[in-house]
Amino acid sequence: MNYIIDRYADVILGYALRLRKGDVLSINTEEANSDIAHLIAKKAKALTGNGTYIQYIENGKVTEKEEAETDFPIGLSPTAMLHLPVFRNRERDNEIDTLPLRILQEYRHLAEPLDMRKAAVPFASAPVPSEDWDNISDERSLELISSLLFLEDDDFQKLLRKRDEEIIEECTYMNSLKLKGCHIFDENGTDISFSFLDGTEFVTGIYELADGRRFVPSVVSGEISRLIDSSSVNGVVSATKPFMFFSEPERHLTLSYKDGQLSDFSASFPFEWYLKQDENAGKVSELIMSDFIGLDSGFYAIPEWDRIRTFSLTLGGPKPDGILTEEALSKANDSIASITIPFGSSTTEIIATDTDGDEITIASDGFISSC
Helix, strand or coil: CCHHHHHHHHHHHHHHCCCCCCCCEEEEECHHHHHHHHHHHHHHHHHHCCCEEEEEEECCEEEEEEEECCCCCCCCCCCEEEECCECCCCCCCCCHHHCCHHHHHCCCCECCCCCCCCCCCCEEECCECCHHHHHHCCCCHHHHHHHHCCCCCCCHHHHHHHHHHHHHHHHHHHHHCCEEEEEEECCCCCEEEEEECCCECCEECCEECCCCCEECCCCCCCCEEEEECHHHCEEEEECCCCEEECCEEECCEEEEEECCEEEEEEECCCHHHHHCCCCCCCCEEEEEECCCCCCCCCCCCCHHHHCCCCEEEEEECCCCCCECCHHHHHHCCCCCEEEEEEECCCCCEEEEEECCCCEEEEEECCEECCC
């Protein structure tokens, strides 16, 4: 098997899930991913000493269950969960506004509902290269994975963990500033301001269990994000990079807001379809910042990965992270629909305001300002 896939499997187990001796892995996937599922199970055996549960799922139903890399029944509950989704590009349905939620979710433009549940075990989702992914992305899927995860470097695990520490340090710094809101502008037409939602904080894509064990659900971290008070948004944001919408890459979207309400938009696709999902679908709900992937990073075609390309704003339901109070939970945008819009360039400036009313530059020339 390709050495990039071999190293990708190492990243999934050693970096994303942080498997330990005694862990029991459970994998959900499809028959198309059987080879990589068994490769991961073999590597998991070497790390944990235990076999791996593999469940094959088609159309939402379990078609087969397997206990891999074991000569006897495992007899233990899973302590780590992995999803190996198959990337598919499906044609957009002209009657999409009439489709049930189960079908809409297959278009990969919906977010999970907001909640405050804490993870009990490490979990991760790791897309597997496919012909559809190769066709839809600007580069080959293996090249994208390799570039994103440093897989050409023999020290890829070390480099990923170093990046984690840098992101955590930046996030801690952002929270120490006690920011209330910010103004963002760039040469591409973005000029937007908003307040952060009270009772929230900046968070990373790195999760931590109650026992201090870290894991990375989307295989790669690289972002710092915070929820926005949707009612406070004013101005214009213009996408500067392609993003996924209804399983297709889109390259143009400009949105205008007044007091939190979408007042106008220009799009290269039928944005009205998205807005029909619910009344909060078009409201801005989250700021995402990242400069560790770089301004010239490719289009990954995976929404969770494309969040981390320079700066982005989430429309609709955000990730359920960084909520500190029940009041904040009640005020956060609870739309089930979600799109992440990448914006920004080498001219992007983010000027934040703290609780004392002082202005602080938190991003300049397209990068997050140094701690």
